[in-house]
Amino acid sequence: MTDPHVSEQDAVPQSVIDTRQEELILVLDFGSQTAQLITRRVREQNVFSQLARPDLSAERIRELNPKGIILSGGPASVYGKDSPQPDPEIFNLGIPILGICYGMQLVCASQGCEVKGGDSREFGRTPSTVLDHSNLFSGVPSNFIAWMSHGDQVQNLSEHFESLASTETCQFAAVKHHSKPFFGLQFHPEVTHTEFGGLLLSNFVQKVCGCEGTWKISNLIEQEIESIRERVGDKQVICGLSGGVDSSVVAALLYRAIGSQLSCIFVDNGLLRKGEADEVEHRFGEHFKTDLHVVDARDLFLSELAGVTDPQEKRKIIGRLFIEVFQKEAVSIENAKFLAQGTLYPDVIESGANPDGPAATIKSHHNVGGLPEKLGFELIEPLRELFKDEVRQMGHELGLPDELIYRHPFPGPGLAVRCLGEVTEERLKVLREADLIVIEELHKANLYRKTKQAFAVLLPIRSVGVMGDGRTYEDVAAIRAVETDDFMTANWSPLPHDVLERMSTRITNNVRGINRVVYDVSSKPPSTIEWE
Secondary structure (H helix, E strand, O other): OOOOOOOOOOOOOOOOOOOOOOOEEEEEOOOOOOOHHHHHHHHOOOOOEEEOOOOHHHHHHHOOOOOEEEOOOOOOOOOOOOOOOOOOOHHOOOOEEEOOOOOOOOOHHHOOOOEEEEEEEEEEEEEEEEEEOOOOOOOOOEEEEEEEEEEEEEEEOOOOOEEEEEEEEOOOOOEEEOOOOOOEEOOOOOOOOOOHHHHHHHHHHHHOOOOOOOOOOOHHHHHHHHHHHHHHHHHHOEEEEOOOOOHHHHHHHHHHHHHHHHEEEEEEEOOOOOHHHHHHHHHHHHHHOEEEEEEEEEHHHHHHHOOOOOOHHHHHHHHHHHHHHHHHHHHOOOOOEEEEEEOOOHHHHHHOOOOOOOOOOOOOOOOOOOOOOOOOEEEEEOOOOHHHHHHHHHHHHHHHHHHHOOOOOOOOOHHOOEEEOOOOOOHHHHHHOOOOOOOOHHHOOOOOOOOOEEEEEEEEEEEEEEEOOEEEEEEEEEEEEEOOOOOOOOOEEEEEHHHHHHHHHHHHHHHOOOOEEOOOOOEEEOOOOOOO
8 A cells, every 4th residue: 555645656666666675775767778787786785676766756765765876877968858867855865875877977967066978988898997996996906897888977076076987088987975975987887798896886785885785585585475475365366377487486485375275377378388288287296286277278379369470469469368368267266366477577677567667668578568457366476576596596495496497488478479470380380399409409518507598489481492302492490599697688699509500400300391590699688588
């Protein structure tokens, strides 16, 4: 329930800021593509961190009582028309503030410094020199590489600031206020390209903000169990089971919290990988001793998808049918009131479902978008604040096996968004066989764990080929493999050539319907991990 003393503009759902945490670092999001990474890097220090709107009021921030505030980067200019601005009163709260890139310019401008377009823009890896090793730069060597991405920069410091680091073209690459706990970094410490970036954030969180690092996944599990028990009471909870790590961790958490009050529904939508339906039933029986409903909805999904080629339309259809099937099956589950989902923080951000951040919608996600107003269930999303690596940590704590915890992610819409163009049973069969070969070869080469997500994509492109003495005109398959820590950004995986050769040879020789294989060498951003 919303606090009646807080205005509607300032009201922040608990799904955005969790006030149960003793130590909180609040990140105000000014539109940076890497703002979510800041929260994750802070959490690596065992300190809870979450995003909030850039204009969250000082009054509300005071109530939340964070140990520190980080102002993210962003694409705007500080003095630009309609540029996002924080409540100026946040600089009077006495709370430590770290500004990053655009955030640094906001901090400095608020304290009388001059910000304007630099004579030389800086993008990418930049040699940097530390001028003062106290506080923020404690333990950082005198010379390091920083990742820059800016046009504007601080040109003249007021008498209140001093420079902590510089580059060849940026005199004030890092600054601090003489009397207030304000710091600024013109570069991005949250990205892995910045050397000692994690140490810089750790110094801010621990040395400046005084955080002790009390947030742990094990503590979060106990908090969630208590919260679920209190909310559910004697009602029944339905959990959408897919066989992936997210839904499995949700099921394990709920099972520990409420036992037999959990009923799981597994929908076979005809868009699964080869043998996946049988595998899910087998694994469920091994790890959970509770109610499982298996729904065969293959014909329904494929008939509704017939002729549909637009990726967003595919997602909407699948999301709608997914809920309809749940509603119909739920009739047989007595006393069912809640629907549990494995929605993760990146799902919320990329779907534009975060009410506090300006992130644009990148994709529709059936867990967070398109739910009918009269769903019939109250939602339980215990992983909504977590990144994928944190979910895996929770899975370990809950006793799930490694082969399940480290299973590659599979999109909610299934193979529909890997089968580009029209989705038919014939094309899905071809894709399943190609995808299985990719995964088998990764396991044989001991590369499955190194590549955090890998799969085959069937393209709506036909290619001329030669097989035996005849010419062929068949489909093209793409192989996608990425390395990532958080799935917010990802690099394409440089798989060994011999592994790619074996994948390609097996696919073209054994999968009828494919005569050409290509490898995807694009990273996220600018691409996404999935093709649709």
